[in-house]
Amino acid sequence: MINNFGIKKLRFFMPQNEFLLDDARAVEKESYIAETEEKIIVLMADSYRIEAQNFLLKLLEEPPKNIKFLIVVPSKNLLLPTIKSRLICEKRKVEKEVKKLDLDLKRMDLRMLFDFLQKNENLDKNELMDQIALLAKECVKYKDFNAEELEFFYESYELAKLNSKSGVLLATLLLNYYTKK
Secondary structure, three states, X not given: OHHHHOHHHEEEEOOOXXXXXXXXXHHHHHHOOOOOOOEEEEEEOOEEOHHXXXXXXXXXXXXXXXXXXXXXXXXXXXXXXXXXXXXXXXXXXXXOOOOOOOXXXXXXXXXXXXXXXXXXXXXXXXXXXXXXXXXXXXXXXXXXXXXXXXXXXXXXXXXXXXXXXXXXXXXXXXXXXXXXO
């Protein structure tokens, strides 16, 4: 992208995880800096807060002169319908690296469980959600789970979205797996 447009024509906004209202305000400030040539503002985040999207609506509807926006999201479903209606959507599928759980569930003992928890105690919410999804996939390979037990994985995943502590969620899931006959 830099090769095509040049670094002077691009501005990147890439928050750590979530695109917040403060990020949207920074985008607005940047977009109103007058340009004689076209400038592309690139927004990249794993998720976008609703209030940030609402703040960007008018800006996307009537962008300042010579300003273009490129919004990068893992899924267009993360954007509000009002935002999507103002954009041209283009799907670019990138092959994802297949992640593996860094824990051998077949041979897992309490020491291995503890080491895994220590290694993963400070995950951010997206990393935690990925770990829970991986753990669920691996667990069902080795043991049968009823609907209630599977629901527990789903609830843990939802709690991860709310920034719950990774150690607590992973410990609960792994201990349930470990004690399951």
